[in-house]
Amino acid sequence: MYDVHAVRKDFPVLSKVVYLDSTATTQTPVPAVEAMNEYFYEYAGNHGRGAHRLARETTTRYEDARERVAAFLKADPSKTVFTKNTTEGINLVANSFPFKAGDHIVTTLIEHHSNLLPWLRLQKMGVEVTIVKPEGPEGLIDPESIEKALTDRTKLVAVTQVSNVFGSVQAVARITKMTHRNGVKVLIDGAQSAGHMPVELSALDCDFFATAGHKGLLGPQGTGVLYIKEPDLLESAFVGGGTVSGVEGLNYVLEPSPACFEAGTPNIPGVIGLGRAVEYLEDIGVFEIEKHETRLARETAARLSEMEHVEVYGPTERAGVVPFNVRGLHAHDVALILDQSRKICVRSGHHCAIPSINFLEVDSTVRASFALYNTEEEVDALIGAVSDLKALVA
Ligand SMILES: Cc1ncc(COP(=O)(O)O)c(C=O)c1O
Structure with missing residues (x-):
């Protein structure tokens, strides 16, 4: 059984923030x-x-x-x-x-x-x-x-x-x-x-x-x-x-x-x-890691998709990357609010891939991305925080 809480002990910074930006760079174990x-x-x-x-x-x-x-x-x-x-x-x-x-x-x-x-x-x-x-x-x-x-x-x-x-x-x-x-x-x-x-x-x-x-x-x-x-x-x-x-x-x-x-x-x-x-x-084993990351990402994408004020991009069978936008809010504002209000670190912008962003017909997205050390509780934290943004855009 994959023990994410044991893994997290090797990444001290994770006690301070909800780190969902591993696509940009990951944390390094002790x-x-x-x-x-x-x-x-x-x-x-x-x-x-x-x-x-x-x-x-x-x-x-x-x-x-x-x-x-x-x-x-x-x-x-x-x-x-x-x-x-x-x-x-x-x-x-x-x-x-x-x-x-x-x-x-x-x-x-x-x-x-x-x-x-x-x-x-x-x-x-x-x-x-x-x-x-x-x-x-x-x-x-x-x-x-x-x-x-x-x-x-x-x-x-x-x-x-x-x-x-x-x-x-x-x-x-x-x-x-x-x-x-x-x-x-x-x-x-x-x-x-x-x-x-x-x-x-x-x-x-x-x-x-x-x-x-x-x-x-x-x-x-x-x-x-x-x-x-x-x-x-x-x-x-x-x-x-x-x-x-x-x-x-x-x-x-x-x-x-x-x-x-x-x-x-x-x-x-x-x-x-x-x-x-x-x-x-x-x-730890890369098969276990893949299972863990994709499960969290797919659950996050599914739960975000249920929110009327959120648009999620990418396929259902995704790797640990969940791009989305909150209708009526710029991606950078969403990322700043998530950080300021809940210490949730997500990436926002064009992700150094402007042709892809143009293809989606947006100018930026918010991106939550997962690694071996992320937890179900962190998914809940993100979902709760994005859900609360509805009050800003209603
Ligand atoms: C698909 C892809 N290719 C290349 C890069 C560039 O990687 P690096 O920062 O290691 O040069 C990135 C960085 O995010 C990436 O996501």
């Missing part, structure tokens, strides 16, 4: 914070450089974290690269893949700006971009519509696994299979899936998977993960310290992956904290 403290207090050194004991200890712990994160995502550690966030991972691919003028990329209208702008930017060098629309207001992409958009010039399909605006879960396994059948590579934006639902990259077989360390994986801010199935396909846009095995005259030889993609000193304490956070997640 064992992960302690692992970072231990780095600073006991053995801080640089990674991969130096023979002394602190450098060796740091390198071992950093690489242990890589093993842990890769095992959690069922990925090969040598293809698992640490980044500072999802956005950096996607940009690394966009700027390191051998795109040339005339190439074609397919993405979708429901993408976060981080999985849209890096592709739109390539238009400047003559790459064509096609944006596939969702089937309807639930924010679901029909894999067939992606396949229809492919041409003999298409090099990449870039699609999110879970939309941060709709909470919709895309059929990424089918999309990957269909796209591969056409000889095209696939990038999955897993910012809202990793840690919230089982992700098995070896089975999914996508070419790139970018995610955050600071969201479902419960690591600290400033951490991210990029999986690259065929590292030789990319020539890293970032080179420098840590990426080369030799330099002679005007030539250099790059290290094999993942070192060639991690230029400069990385976020060492962050990665070590992320490794410990992932161990924490493993102990």
Whole structure:
């Protein structure tokens, strides 16, 4: 039986607020914070450089974290690269893949700006971009519509696994299979899936998977993960310290992956904290976490939908993301009132996905999002607070 109250003891800040903004960033459990403290207090050194004991200890712990994160995502550690966030991972691919003028990329209208702008930017060098629309207001992409958009010039399909605006879960396994059948590579934006639902990259077989360390994986801010199935396909846009095995005259030889993609000193304490956070997640079990989060989110959506003054967006079979609006009130006002009156933290705005918000024909939404530490009582608190807003709009 999933014991959410035991879990909450590892997240002290939750005694102060009702935190329903885990889609933006999650709280980090005490064992992960302690692992970072231990780095600073006991053995801080640089990674991969130096023979002394602190450098060796740091390198071992950093690489242990890589093993842990890769095992959690069922990925090969040598293809698992640490980044500072999802956005950096996607940009690394966009700027390191051998795109040339005339190439074609397919993405979708429901993408976060981080999985849209890096592709739109390539238009400047003559790459064509096609944006596939969702089937309807639930924010679901029909894999067939992606396949229809492919041409003999298409090099990449870039699609999110879970939309941060709709909470919709895309059929990424089918999309990957269909796209591969056409000889095209696939990038999955897993910012809202990793840690919230089982992700098995070896089975999914996508070419790139970018995610955050600071969201479902419960690591600290400033951490991210990029999986690259065929590292030789990319020539890293970032080179420098840590990426080369030799330099002679005007030539250099790059290290094999993942070192060639991690230029400069990385976020060492962050990665070590992320490794410990992932161990924490493993102990609880991602299947249990998914069940818990989706149950709370679906119940919240159903209860909000019963209120006449509230409009809820997204599909019934949603991940832990519940976007809504209160008729007659701006989303930012709703978020401020919830915070001021009940210490409920929800996100409001366009959620860095303006095309999605335009598609819903609104200028913003309120978004309640769930993680492993949220409770039924917190759902009741949100429902009570939103229900009370009726007095303001009646
Ligand atoms: C679907 C999606 N993609 C990408 C991002 C960007 O993530 P990061 O802040 O880790 O760069 C987010 C952030 O919320 C997101 O929800």
